[in-house]
Amino acid sequence: MCENDAEAIRAKEAATGASASLNGGIPPFERIVADFGPLISRIAMSYEADPALREDLVQQIFLAVWQALPSYRAEASLKTFIARIAQNRAISFLARQVRQPPTAEMPELVESDRPDPEQVAIHTNERRVLLEATRRLPLPQREVIILVLEGFDYAEIGEMLEIAPNALALRLSRAKAALKKMLEGSS
Secondary structure, three states: OOHHHHHHHHHHHHHHOOOOOOOOOOOOHHHHHHHHHHHHHHHHHHHOOOHHHHHHHHHHHHHHHHHHHHHOOOOOOHHHHHHHHHHHHHHHHHHHHHHOOOOOOOOOOOOOOOOOHHHHHHHHHHHHHHHHHHHHOOHHHHHHHHHHHOOOOHHHHHHHHOOOHHHHHHHHHHHHHHHHHHHHHHO
């Protein structure tokens, strides 16, 4: 608990009379913190695993105890009164946590499985330019280059098009040269 909290608690105790001598035996808040702090910490620990959130919960419990002290009627022990407040505050804390979307700290650089949008745009543009250039090729060259780009080997292409290996090599060479000339001209 920070100094400002302790000062605020002392001011409230003075204003509400929540000291041992003025309010029917309720000890000063500093003593409650010292005596019941471990109990409150254990209750908070049983509800929250994250140390930062647990510390926040402990502070909320202490605040709730401080706010409830004026209503303490000594019907049960002070320990029971404080434990009940701690339990109720911990349960409401958990309920709020469940309703909040989970958060996680993000590293400064987040790696993505997806390609960079700029690279996707460049690749898409290159494919579009290649497709347009391929469409401008004469049909015999277009057939050969499309099959090569699809991953067929020369023997399969020759068989599909029913042409000799030499004719296939010549068409492919002419198609590559024509594509290169068109692609260099579009840059």
